[in-house]
Amino acid sequence: QSALTQPASVSGSPGQSITITCTGTTSDIGDYNYVSWYQQHPGRAPKLMIYDVSNRPSGVSSRFSGSKSGNTASLIISGLQAEDEADYYCSSYTSASPLDVFGTGTKVTVL
């Protein structure tokens, strides 16, 4: 199962909004609303930020939101802060595998 496609890097200034895209196919993102996003700081374990496309777990800042259109899911970070600098991975259910599939990962830099 091929990984979902994410941009290698996205950057923004503090206070700005940025969008990270995650592109799949009709075997995953396009046909199912089981998309999640994980944040990973260097040397740390990943953290679940969004699940079921747009739901936030308890304790996750409302500055993080998710959406989906067609075969592409998006993570939007508004009011960018220095602590948001990290790697972000999307993940989706796929009918092509018994396990979900991760995206290639995006490094977010706060300028």
Place this chain on the structure above:
Amino acid sequence: QVQLVESGGGVVQPGRSLRLSCAASGFTFSSYGMHWVRQAPGKGLQWVAFIWSDGSNKYYADSVKGRFTVSRDNSKNTLYLQMNNQRAEDTAVYYCARGLGSYADYWGQGTLVTVSS
């Protein structure tokens, strides 16, 4: 609070075996499916295996199927990953994570496995 602590990582020669453990606390372990996820050095994340809460069903990535076995002991609140016939490409940090459906809502700190002669 939810805590997951992996152990058992280390250096192993190609073709040899290693067993990872994940000790869980702070939640009813027997009520949750559990994941193993790995991350090769400088690379992205990969779902490796998933086991249902009662251990009745198990799923594997194609790259480890037939070589890795996930299991659990609900009486000991512990998850395992038996890794046989290891290859260089299995070198990674291995995380255990609690399942929220197919998602992973709590993660351990990870344990490094290095396959090298």
